[in-house]
Amino acid sequence: MKILVPVKRVVDYNVKVRVKPDQSGVDLANVKMSMNPFCEIAVEEAIRLKEKGVASEIIAVSVGPAQAQETIRTALAMGADRGILVQTDEAVEPLAVAKILKSIVDAETPDVVLLGKQAIDGDNNQTGQMLAALLDWPQGTFASEVAVEGGKVNVTREIDGGLQTVALELPAVITTDLRLNEPRYASLPNIMKAKRKPIDTKTPDDFGVDITPRLETVKVTEPAKREAGVKVDSVAELVAKLKDEAGVI
Ligand code: AMP
Numbered sequence: 001m002k003i004l005v006p007v008k009r010v011v012d013y014n015v016k017v018r019v020k021p022d023q024s025g026v027d028l029a030n031v032k033m034s035m036n037p038f039c040e041i042a043v044e045e046a047i048r049l050k051e052k053g054v055a056s057e058i059i060a061v062s063v064g065p066a067q068a069q070e071t072i073r074t075a076l077a078m079g080a081d082r083g084i085l086v087q088t089d090e091a092v093e094p095l096a097v098a099k100i101l102k103s104i105v106d107a108e109t110p111d112v113v114l115l116g117k118q119a120i121d122g123d124n125n126q127t128g129q130m131l132a133a134l135l136d137w138p139q140g141t142f143a144s145e146v147a148v149e150g151g152k153v154n155v156t157r158e159i160d161g162g163l164q165t166v167a168l169e170l171p172a173v174i175t176t177d178l179r180l181n182e183p184r185y186a187s188l189p190n191i192m193k194a195k196r197k198p199i200d201t202k203t204p205d206d207f208g209v210d211i212t213p214r215l216e217t218v219k220v221t222e223p224a225k226r227e228a229g230v231k232v233d234s235v236a237e238l239v240a241k242l243k244d245e246a247g248v249i
Helices: 037-051 068-078 094-108 127-135 188-194 235-245
Strands: 002-006 009-011 033-035 057-064 082-087 112-116 139-149 152-159 162-169 172-176 199-202
Touching: 002 037, 002 094, 009 068, 033 037, 033 068, 037 057, 037 068, 037 112, 037 139, 037 172, 057 068, 057 094, 068 082, 068 188, 068 199, 082 094, 094 127, 112 127, 127 139, 127 172, 139 162, 152 172, 162 172
Parallel strands: 002 057, 002 112, 057 082, 082 199, 112 172, 139 172
Antiparallel strands: 009 033, 139 152, 152 162
16 A cells, blocks of 8 residues: 655744744744644654555655755655655645645555645645545545555544544545654664655646645734733632623623
8 A cells, every 4th residue: 555645844833933024924034844743643654554564655745845855854764765845935825735746646646645634834724635625535634543444444533522433445535633643753773764765856837736826815913912910819809800800700
């Protein structure tokens, strides 16, 4: 079984992002970038399926600037077999990413595309669903458990108030939720080995995909600052403050 894992290069989740003074977006100058955490979970799951003997090959794909090669190398160091970089310096919206992925799927014919449920930069939560629609494949989104049996994959999904298990016919699209697994750290020998694994470089034009944005960002603002809290000495004081100052009771 072949698994395709799209991995996105995003601002590291530990970075406190700053909005540009002109409110056109987030300042990316000198900011640490890493693999999107949900994509790490997808890579980890693919590797576990390979370790179980279910998967035979894992291909990591990234659409982004030349530096997205580092993100692919991280996936290779974790255990993916080869990579495809679709290089562009433009911001690529989920529909265009999904169209590029569809072309790669047509060429590579994987049995599963395992994506993150969302990228933590744009929080779009769209690419996997759009790809499933373009391919006309079944989708199991927000997976907290993935079990391949015969020609089917059972995906347990985290939904409001509980868990739902869906059985999908392969080939299928799966997107990962936070509790699916804990991604491994790449060991030094594997980081060295990953340097020799192949990465194919393409451009969106190679796939005939127009990546012109369809959306316009009107403005980006920081969340309102939270005021510091105060300690109260008694329940009576708390109730008085809620009544007289906050006016909520
Ligand atoms: P999004 O729909 O943007 O929230 O992203 C959901 C998932 O789609 C990510 O976790 C990735 O697996 C995949 N994805 C989105 N954008 C890219 C990209 N530029 N390159 C590779 N994978 C991507």
